[in-house]
Amino acid sequence: xxxxxxxxxxFGDFFAVNGLTFTVEPGEILGFLGPNGAGxxxxxxxxxxxxxxxxxxxxxxGFDVLKTPVEAKRLIGYxxxxxxxxxxxxxxxxxxxxxxxxxxxGSDLNTRIQETVDKVALNSVLNKRVETLSKGFQRRLGLAQxxxxxxxxxxxxxxxDGLDPNQKHQVRELIQNLSKDKIVIVSTHILEEVSAVCxxxxxxxxxxxxxxxxxxDLAAKSVYHNSIHVHxxxxxxxxxxxxIQLPRVSKVNELSEGALQxxxxxxxxxxxxxxxxxxxxxxxxxxxxVEQGKLDDVFRTMTSKEVNS
Amino acid sequence: MNALKVVLGRELSSYFAxxxxxxxxxIFLMLSGVFTFYIGQFFERGQADLVxxxxxxxxxxxxxxPAVTMRLWSEERRSGTIELLMTLPLATWQVVLGKFLAAxxxxxxxxxxxFPLWITVNYLGSPDNGVILGAYIGAWLMSGGFLAxxxxxxxxxxxxxxxxxxxxxxxxxLVVTGFPIVQDAFSGWAPLWLIDAVANxxxxxxxxxxxxxxxxxRDLVYFxxxxxxxxxxxxxxxxxxxxx
Numbered sequence: 001x002x003x004x005x006x007x008x009x010x011f012g013d014f015f016a017v018n019g020l021t022f023t024v025e026p027g028e029i030l031g032f033l034g035p036n037g038a039g040x041x042x043x044x045x046x047x048x049x050x051x052x053x054x055x056x057x058x059x060x061x062g063f064d065v066l067k068t069p070v071e072a073k074r075l076i077g078y079x080x081x082x083x084x085x086x087x088x089x090x091x092x093x094x095x096x097x098x099x100x101x102x103x104x105x106g107s108d109l110n111t112r113i114q115e116t117v118d119k120v121a122l123n124s125v126l127n128k129r130v131e132t133l134s135k136g137f138q139r140r141l142g143l144a145q146x147x148x149x150x151x152x153x154x155x156x157x158x159x160x161d162g163l164d165p166n167q168k169h170q171v172r173e174l175i176q177n178l179s180k181d182k183i184v185i186v187s188t189h190i191l192e193e194v195s196a197v198c199x200x201x202x203x204x205x206x207x208x209x210x211x212x213x214x215x216x217d218l219a220a221k222s223v224y225h226n227s228i229h230v231h232x233x234x235x236x237x238x239x240x241x242x243x244i245q246l247p248r249v250s251k252v253n254e255l256s257e258g259a260l261q262x263x264x265x266x267x268x269x270x271x272x273x274x275x276x277x278x279x280x281x282x283x284x285x286x287x288x289x290v291e292q293g294k295l296d297d298v299f300r301t302m303t304s305k306e307v308n309s
Numbered sequence: 310m311n312a313l314k315v316v317l318g319r320e321l322s323s324y325f326a327x328x329x330x331x332x333x334x335x336i337f338l339m340l341s342g343v344f345t346f347y348i349g350q351f352f353e354r355g356q357a358d359l360v361x362x363x364x365x366x367x368x369x370x371x372x373x374x375p376a377v378t379m380r381l382w383s384e385e386r387r388s389g390t391i392e393l394l395m396t397l398p399l400a401t402w403q404v405v406l407g408k409f410l411a412a413x414x415x416x417x418x419x420x421x422x423x424f425p426l427w428i429t430v431n432y433l434g435s436p437d438n439g440v441i442l443g444a445y446i447g448a449w450l451m452s453g454g455f456l457a458x459x460x461x462x463x464x465x466x467x468x469x470x471x472x473x474x475x476x477x478x479x480x481x482x483l484v485v486t487g488f489p490i491v492q493d494a495f496s497g498w499a500p501l502w503l504i505d506a507v508a509n510x511x512x513x514x515x516x517x518x519x520x521x522x523x524x525x526x527r528d529l530v531y532f533x534x535x536x537x538x539x540x541x542x543x544x545x546x547x548x549x550x551x552x553x
Contacts, residue, residue, distance in 0.1 A: 048396045051552040073398040080396070084389035086319075088326040100315040101397045145393065 001025055002047065002153065002183055007056035009042050009207075016042040018207035019056070024200075026152075027180050031198035031215070032187035035303050039207040040187040041081050044157050047185070048078045060153055074102070077151030079159055083142025087131035091122055091141055094130060095148060102149045116144045119174060135162040143171065153183045160193065172197045191295035195219070205303040215295075220267065221302075222293025228262040228274050231287035236260060239283060246273050258286070312399050316407030317414075324415050333376060337419045340369055345426060357434025362426055363444045363520035367484050367513055370455045375476035377416060378459025379469040381408050382547065387467045391551050405544045409453075409460050409536075416452040420445060440522030447519025450532040451512055455480055457539030464546040467553075480512075487511025 002024040009017040017039040024030050032040045045051035047058055049065045049072055058065040063072040085094050095116065099109045117123055120140040125133060130141065139162055146154060156175075160168040175184055175197050188194065194201045195215040203211040203218075211218060219225060232239055236258045243262050244252045248270050253261040264270045271290055278285060324330040341362060345351050349361030385391040394404060430436050459476040466472050485491055486507050495504045508514050512535075515528040 045392070045552060050392055050396050052548070070398045070400055073396055076396070078396045080389065080392040082389055084393050086323070086390055087388065088323055089319075093322075097315065097319050098393075098397065101312055101399060103311070 001061065002185075003057075003059045004043075004047070005057045007043065007046060007058060008054045009039075009046060009051065010054040015207050017046070017053075020204075020207070020209060022202070022209065022212065024183050024185065026183055028200050029175065029184040029186065029198045031194040031201045032185065032204060033189065033191065033194060033201060033299065034187075034204035034210075035189070038204040038303070040204055041157055042207075043204070044078075044155055044185070044187060045080075048076055048155055049073055050078075050080075075152045077146035077149065077154045079142045079146040079156040081157040083139045085130045085138060085141050085145070088129065090127050090129055091133070091137075092126045094141060095144060098145045098148055104149070112148060112150075116148050119147070120144045121170065136164065136167050139163055140167070140171075143174070147174075147178075151182075153185075154178065155185045157187050158189075159186060160188065160190065168193075191299060195295065203299065203302050210302045211298075216292075218298055219293035219295060221298045222295070223263065223267075224261075224291050224297065225267045225293035226264045226269050227291045227293075228264075228271060229259070229287070229289050229291055230262065230274065230278070230285065231259045232278075233258065233284040233286055235281075235283065239277070239281065242277050242281065243274065246270070246277065248273060261291075313403045313407050313410075316399065316404055317411045320408050320411035321414060324411070330415065333373065334419055334422060337369065337373055338422055340373075341365070341423050341426070344369065357430055357436040359426060359430055359436070359441050359444065360520065362423070363448060366448045366520070367451065367516060370452055371477065371480050371484060374416070374452065374455040375459055375473045375480065377412050378456055378463050378476060379472040380463070381412060381460050381472075382464035382543075383466050383469050383472045386464075386551070386553070387469075395547075395551055401544045401548055405460070405540055405547060409456060409540055409543075412456045412460070413449075413453050416456065417449055420449055420452070437522065443522045443524050444520045447516055447524070447528070450519070450529070451516050454483075454512055454532050454535040454539075457536045457543070458483065461539045461543040461546055464543055464550060483510065484512050487513035487517075 004020055004022050007017055007020040008015065020039075020043060032043070034040050042051065046053045047060070047065070049058075049069045052066070060072045061075050063075070065072045086097075089097070092113070095113045096109065099112060104112055117126065120143050122137065122140055122144055125137050130138065133141065139159070143156070143159060146156065154175075159175075160171050163171060172193065175186065178184060186193075186198065198215055201211065201213065201215045201218050202209055211221070230239075236254070240252050240254060240260055243249055243260065248265045248268065249262055250265040251263040253263070255261050262270065262274055269290070278288075344365035345359075345362040349365060351361040354361060382391070385394060395401070427441060430441075431438070458479055459472070462475040462479060463469075463472040465475065488511075492504060492508060495507055509531070515531045518525055519528055
């Protein structure tokens with residue numbers, strides 16, 4: 001378990017992280033969301049013991065990161081922002097270095113490196129120097145360095161940044177395939193990533209938590225949650241007029257010729273109501289679906305005020 | 310202990326991963342030859358010893374050691390690898406000491422490679438090899454002092470050039486405080502203890518005796534303390550500056 005208590009980081013007058021308190025249980029995949037400068041990286045740096053907090057505490061599986069940093073760091077695998085690696089070393093040497101520091105040696109070290117290299121598909125560049133690698137390979141080397149010791153706690157700062165869609169998919173699968181009793185914390189500003197891999201989402205803005213819940217809860221915050229998208233071949237103005245009369249419908253938008261977006265008043269399901277109207281009028285329906293809500297909108301409404309002020 | 314060895318090994322191999330190490334070694338050996346034979350007038354002195362060489366070692370260090378230490382920490386900070394390194398299960402002192410020892414071994418290698426001088430003097434005459442060995446040990450000890458200073462100042466800046474210049478300036482001060490000209494500036498007015506303190510601060514004061522083959526415990530303590538204090542300062546600076 002990770003316990004974060006009133007964690008604060010101050011740079012001069014500026015609070016990069018302001019009194020964060022939360023816990024993460026084994027089995028959770030926590031996604032950190034937030035605009036640039038929200039304090040995601042700063043928080044991760046404090047969780048991993050790299051940055052000294054101004055106040056507050058972090059404990060990882062019972063080890064206080066400030067008082068027993070080496071013990072805590074042993075349990076953590078960390079991919080820092082930008083996936084730094086020694087430019088003048090080869091991929092294999094880099095992994096050997098990290099493995100040896102973590103106490104592996106001999107054949108144990110070799111098997112571990114081989115397994116990790118297979119997982120992140122680094123085989124083709126093992127003997128290349130890091131400075132010659134593409135961004136995608138560098139990111140994967142960073143991941144390999146983080147997961148080499150099969151850590152209890154994995155902290156990844158923007159793991160999919162700079163990867164192509166296939167590689168992104170690969171990394172997401174990798175995260176999901178970690179065994180179920182691990183703790184994973186991922187930061188990202190790709191919102192679909194949160195719904196794709198995370199069991200819990202946390203939105204940070206101005207160093208404080210703006211939202212903490214499941215990705216589904218987050219989607220439910222959207223004004224478009226449970227809204228209905230319907231596309232009819234003809235008589236759409238007439239349909240629009242009928243739909244707006246429904247008691248639980250707050251608004252009907254006409255997105256394009258024949259495409260209507262029906263917003264739910266209280267964000268409950270209005271499918272049956274809309275369906276009744278469609279049936280009674282015998283409309284020819286080209287398309288009909290219920291929207292879960294756009295994370296983008298929720299994200300913007302939760303964080304934009306702070307950005308603008 | 311194991312972790313320390315791993316850090317040391319990585320650091321040492323990184324010297325040789327680029328041409329920097331070879332360039333350094335070649336320049337060090339060329340300059341030591343020039344100093345010994347031309348400026349030090351090895352042949353004209355007509356004595357079977359290496360005083361001509363060891364007299365110039367502090368000056369060689371002054372210019373070349375900052376080149377060894379400048380990348381020690383500043384490169385880690387510039388490239389961000391310090392975040393990788395300092396989130397591995399390593400104590401700060403292990404990393405500080407590992408890096409320092411790697412640099413110290415590297416300078417030790419440079420000193421060992423001056424062996425043709427030793428062969429020359431043994432071919433031409435019969436020097437006191439005990440004195441020469443003592444002087445070599447002293448020279449290596451002194452390099453530790455210079456390196457510890459450089460390690461600390463390298464941690465202060467992300468820029469290698471800034472680290473180089475800072476180390477050069479501070480090392481220069483630590484060398485010239487032993488000079489008569491600096492001593493004279495104090496002798497008119499300062500109390501004796503201050504003059505002694507200033508003189509004792511100097512690498513030169515403590516190295517001169519050793520380079521003559523006289524190994525005094527006080528000189529050994531001085532170099533050990535110099536290394537210890539500057540490395541301790543390094544670990545403080547690293548913890549303070551690593552995340553900047």
